[in-house]
Amino acid sequence: MPDRVDLGAEGPDVRDSAFGALEWTPVSATPPAPRTVVELQQNAVTELERIAPVVDDLGEVFAAAGFELALVGGPVRDAMLGRPHHDLDFTTSARPDDTERLLKGWSEATWDMGREFGTIGCRKGPWTVEVTTYRSEAYDPTSRKPSVDFGDSLDGDLGRRDFTVNAMAVRLPGRVVEDPYGGVVDLAQGLIRTPGTPESSFSDDPLRMMRAARFAAQLGFDVAPEVVAAMTAMAGRIEIISAERVRDELVKLICAPYPRLGLTLLVDTGLAAHVLPELPALRLERDEHHRHKDVYEHTLTVLEQAIDQEDRLGGRPDFVSRFAALMHDVGKPRTRRFLEDGSVTFHHHDVVGAKTTRKRMQALRFSKDEIDAVAKLVELHLRFHGYGSGEWTDSAVRRYVRDAGDQLERLHVLTRADSTTRNRRKAEQLRRTYDDLEARIARLQEQEELDAIRPDLDGNQIMSLLGIGPGREVGDAYRFLLELRLDRGPLSEEEAAAELRSWWESRRD
Structure with missing residues (x-):
């Protein structure tokens, strides 16, 4: 498939195709059969038509201001798989201040919690949008946090992403697919592969090793042999990642449709020995x-x-x-x-x-x-x-x-x-x-x-019947009545009072 494919609005109108809510595939189901590139293209056209009101409009806003904008990552991948999204990720040549200014004039609400990483978010009708400046990031070998440098090109931004199936973009406006690393072919073949060498990718961000297992579990895909080999050789690098980030990946993996695939990969590569x-x-x-x-x-x-x-x-x-x-x-x-x-x-x-x-x-x-x-x-x-x-x-x-x-x-x-x-x-x-x-x-x-289940008498009734004040003995009496309730079922207030007095007298003997 060529690196660039035009999926413009002049393509076939397939807006009436069925796109319900994203459904969960039962874990016992067989992983999906390989798809053809043509099927993936058709799915992408359908989904882009569905989300056209937001992606085309936002593309025009950024273009009018002199900036590039592209839909990127998971939304592109899932569009090709026929999985609709209401959370949309974009990448841009604009810096965060410019992005925030443009989004404030276009959306209903904005937030900047991801500004440190170049990300500004907003809400537009039913859509949640995040726009991130082109970037590159790498880990210091002893650091738990990535250092972020802004980039200046879409190709450079795609090259730093984790896997080829996530390293595709749709330039806006115009809807031109950018696929410099063969992500569409890998998506059709059901394969998890890195844009560059897996060793370089995992050295930059060791959490990507867990993400490989997570995507296998989510998509039902195989992981390329060279990726598995790098995960095995570099498993110990996961130790520099914070517990919170490891936890979040583990939760996503376990809640995926095919968790056995991901868990088996973690165990076989030795990653599980470090995280679970x-x-x-x-x-x-x-x-x-x-x-x-x-x-x-x-x-x-x-x-x-x-x-x-x-x-x-x-x-x-x-x-x-x-x-x-x-x-x-x-x-x-x-x-x-x-x-x-x-x-x-x-x-x-x-x-x-x-x-x-x-x-x-x-x-x-x-x-x-x-x-x-x-x-x-x-x-x-x-x-x-x-x-x-x-x-x-x-x-x-x-x-x-x-x-x-x-x-x-x-x-x-x-x-x-x-x-x-x-x-x-x-x-x-x-x-x-x-x-x-x-x-x-x-x-x-x-x-x-x-x-x-509660005892048939409450604490106030216990104190009144026994003539005692708050303290340990009230708790003892409460626990006695609770065990009595479990053994015999509900009692009348009179029966419970009689049993309590008998128990109390036995303690005093």
Whole structure:
């Protein structure tokens, strides 16, 4: 394909093509088949017609002021893939002050939080727009932050970008595609490749190694052999990147349509050993039933099966559920014990795994709420297996709900996903047993409002009945009544008062 292709407004009018909201492709789906260059061109024409009201108009504004402007990066790539955008990225020859002046006269609101990197943002109707001055950036070998120098040409700007599929632009106005590094061909072939040598690219910004894995997971693409080789040789360079940037890439990868592709690449190249070492550690372990290749493969299967159930969580990628699936067995390496009969145990790997998960997420600077949610799921992921064939009492079911708290629905997903047995009869039995547990939870919730279990008497009533003031003894009484509520279900106020007085007298004897 030539470096420049005219996609001007005189092209075929295909504005009536179906362009709904961007849909998430289930993880279990097969990665997309290769596309032809012609298909990519047709997709681009369609999308450019859809976004013409903003891109053509803004192009005219910058051209009238004597500046170059081009749509660039992800919006161009995704336009060719038939994926519509409302967040549009542009690059320009204008410096940030000039860009801000032009956008203020054109848009409804502007912001300059990215001014340090040459970026000015704005809103125009339903569109979110970011315009960045041509630039080049490189890392000092000992620095966590890039140094930014403004450039003076579009080709130079494209050459500093991470991958060829992101190094394409559409000059505006006129809609001429600039593709100096063969990104369209790579896009058609489903290949992740760097504009220059991968060693140079990753030296400039080591986070691009993780981005290669992330784009593989997002697009279902292969990564070029020379890129994989450079990632393997330079994996240690990721250590200079801040935990926050690593975390953000990891979240995007895990929430992508094909996370197994990206995670496998991280493990195979050695990057995971630096950013998520608990994952490759699982490759050394056999599961306790000896029915899977290893705990690592089991874990990736659990992740995929959890994703297949995300309709229960709203139908969108759910990071907490996915990361809990990825981390649920990370306690096994530390708890593995070989018995004399040749069997292997992993006692308390749920508790150890929760502590390990919490420590890793803290190191990656996740929020407290995210850490608490994932760690809770990891700690509780084995609880169901004490249910047997349905022998739990109502009090045990209440405790299951209480302990899960606001993570109950995610716990349902994780527990079901954790069944990877190839024995159909056993798998069906586990499914029916968990169906029964969920049905019992639903019945009890309807009867007792389990989601908000409280003792039958509050703190003021406890103090009044026992004739005591605020203090530790009120807490003890509260916990007694809560356990009573879990064991016996709701009591009348009179019954609860009688039980409280009896408990109080027993403490005084």
